[in-house]
Amino acid sequence: MLKHVTFLGAAAIAALMSTTAQAQDVTADTVVATVGDTEITLGEIILARVALPQEYAQFPNDILFNGLIEQLVQQQLLADALEETTAQIEYTLRNERRAMMSAAVVNQISQDEILEKDIVAAYEARFADAAEILEFRASHLLVETEQEAAAAKARIDDGAAFADVARDVSTGPTGPNGGNLGWFGEGAMVPEFENQIIALEVGGVSAPFQTQFGWHVATLDETRVQPRPTLEELRRQLTAELREAAVAARLEKLAANAIVVTPEDGDFDPNLINSFELLE
Template structure:
């Protein structure tokens, strides 16, 4: 989240800089601004330099801000919802007051927002707009099944427990005791050298890529109820029991839907481009055509 906040803050800094030098806070007199030896820096020269350095980004930021405000109104996002986002942020970072939150965001994340109202308008409201737009993404049954077919292997999961020992001889002994009907949980508590010993060797559910390769290869080749031969890894020797394995679409439907939805959620830049496409943007001065339509999202 804070990558977006930081980049939005950078754009805001540019806006403030340009506005303060070309509008708000402007002196009553125009013309010369600073004399440096024999050279005079004029207000026109200063403004031109600011436009060259920051103008395009500032204009894009102004367009984006207005698009977000209009979308928030269209989605009927209320001030109470933004306030709730603020309270959630305070709870997340365990602070109680607005000042404490601002200090944290400024010091830890270098966020150049100096008021809660700016935080709400420039960060939290856009966050709510994007979230509601993402939640509106619709998935058909065909979409979900297609995603499953393409990503079945990475979606498959195994629920397992293990007994981890230091040497092959002990592993063989444990395997023999299991074959004789000993309790897996009791043997895990007695022999296992890792933290799972206290919970009967339970490892929970995992997908491919979360365990070391020999362990993963063994676990994903087993069926529920199977107990492996000793499996050697860098941590020692494992006796693995598979408790459950999800491989079918029906088993994985909830996981498939979550993953497929994440896959369809647009990036920050795609989201802003969507707002640009939906908006009615009319360029009044051809000079600014490229400034607006060659845009990149501030959060990209």
């Protein structure tokens, strides 16, 4: 026979929390269901809700509430049916407890030791000695032969707009938009092309030159200093770096005040990590 099961429904919980005074009486320890002598608390329901996949966010709270109670009740019934705790369960619980407790300390470090001023200082330090990086906006036309490139260059020299000539003759994918390559930095283009662009002044047009793709004529439309990422764009990365450094410092301090013994080389066969039969 199944063990006796009782639980408070969503309406009952809502009634408990219907006034400010009553809401103050509801805590994480409030019992919402019992399975035999085992109590299932509101805190357990809340954590089970947090663990649900994102797609469950679309369901109303009353459905989630009752569904989670049913889930935890069923889990408890099955857990009670286990006559003896296995070694695998015990070791898993130890690992889970260790992981959760260490994660709590990491979260505490993040909240207490990583301040806004530290993030700002890290951002400023990152770019304090950083050299300015030049970017180029250029256009080009691509043809098969040097003669075609020379003819196109002659049209431009005679006053034709570079973009118009590129649209007329370029076989490259940028031809339809006048040869516009957009913004790029050093190293983005093949060396033969990059060298030609760097040598130009803004508005200048190159002589025909060859790359592995064919014959080009190029013009430098504009230059700028590469925009630096904003603090907000780097906030997550900087915070993670500061957290990693803070955790490393805390670990070093903790290790210095603890007796830690680890195996020497040869003490254990590394292949033992696959010895699942030891857990049986």
